[in-house]
Amino acid sequence: MLTYITRRLAFVPVSLLLVSFAAFVILRITGDPVQIYLDINSTPEQEALLRGQLHLDEPLPIQFAIFTWNVLHGDFGTSLQFSGPALTLVLQRLGPTLQLVSLGLVLAVVLGVLAGIACAIRRDRVTDFVLSSAALAGQSMPSFWLGILLIQFFALRLGWLPTSGTGSVLHLILPGITLSLFLMPNFVLLTRTSVLETIGEQYVVTARSKGLSGARVLFKHVLPNAINPVLSFLGLQIGRLVGGSIITETIFAWPGIGRLMIGSIFQRDVPVVIAAVFIISFAIIVANLLVDIVQSLVDPRIRLG
């Protein structure tokens, strides 16, 4: 188990290096940061000086090597639109994003899985029909539209919750719900399928033939086996979660990494974009590693296989 985790951890720097390389190359070949850095009255001498400072006159591989070396020392460069180190800026925005993402994810997974289980054990009855239909409808609803609907109803018509921005727990509710509703339908439908599939397994008949109660069969024999596909899916969904979070942060003016990144892309603020991509990738990699560890704890075939 420990060697497995160590082996996985050894790959983390490799993944991060590849991600930063991709982001670096894309940003370098799509525009010249010097034009944005300096204003319109800059002299060629100033440009040349800055080009030298940013090593933009070197070939791309050398630039990347210098960049990597700096990153290893925690230096992603200085933001072009704000003064200050890019990494510090990104890390300041990490807190709000983590709040939003964890609320959205917890709601989506907990409620989605419970609803999926309810559908499976009440298969083809009213509960199943209502929840499955709602999940299908939710799956086909774009999250930005859903967010706007929620703002219109709860913030504008009822006036219960703030429309956007930050400041109190109340501000977190609408964006959190929007993000969770964006993810939840998939969890409902996947859990339903997975539980139904597991109920048909031979070892479930064995468990019933031993005289165990229905609840014990469900919680001890069906659900632990049914949860692994859901966990795998959760790992895959974390990338989608980041995408959903960028949209949600933009709609609700939530001061998170997603909005910072979108703004920086428009401003061609290369150091901030790369720092944000780097931190997001790191979070996705760690989250996937956690999912794998939980899965191997649940299933001995992964742990010992």
Next chain:
Amino acid sequence: MAPLLSVRDLHTRFHTKRGVATAVDHVSFDLAAGEFLGIVGESGSGKSVTALSLLRLIASPPGEIVGGEVSFAGQNLLALSEGALRHIRGNDIAMIFQEPMTSLNPIYTVGDQIMESLIQHLRLSRRAARDRAIELLDQVGITSPAQRVQEYPHQLSGGMRQRVMIAMAISCNPQILIADEPTTALDVTIQAQILDQLRALQQELGLAVILITHDLGVIAEFVSRVLVMYAGRVVEESPVAPLFAQPLHPYAQGLLQSIPQIDRDMERLESIDGVVPSPFDMPPGCAFAPRCRQVMDACRVAPPDLRAAGPDRRAACLRLNEPADTAR
């Protein structure tokens, strides 16, 4: 002596998109204490559904036990509450299944799975249950049981897993063990070991065993009495020796003729013409009539009932009254 288990008119059907399929059609039989009973039939003959119906383990929906009675210890298992039935499942009547690969839960150690029954029915402490699980593994012939008890199913071979299933089944000293094709998925050499193990336990513990199989060789060697099933019905019931010497029902005759004989010179192996009728489209009369070489007009009217034919023998064939030699 009253039978240990008595099944009367058991009727199980499945509701599917194609319609209603009758899987078990008014099956009746008795099982005496300590008896080794075989149920033989081909795939789809209803033998496994019969076994699962006894403990109401049919998935419902789509399955439904429509009627009948399963009497055990003065109670009708089909009318019992779910809670009362749970005290019988695994405790008085235990089951093992065809696929040892999939019958054990992959995420628990075999020890945990055996202990679960012991804790459930005998209220043993975890420690006592663990000691007992090791004893049971030893009893079913698993070497170094103290180590195996903490292994997971995927670490064991198919034969060992089936031994674990047997250990689990006998853990609460049941009176009846239902074995549904327990060796079909195993190698021939392992098959014999498992069946020998079952027979040894049956004699040692005084278990009554219902062995379900499609293998007539297994029937001949291990069981004392046989039910032959065809298309959801019992077509012949007989002690094992007379069945092999002189089968009464044309289906049983066909089955026995299709066994290759080492001492007889044969051009080609006999087989039964035609196929088993679809459960959605049963003939109105005897289900075997479309394939029967001795069919009469009367056979196509109504399914014949089981009728007595000699000591301890019954068969469901209208030709029973005729002299036996014309039936060969």
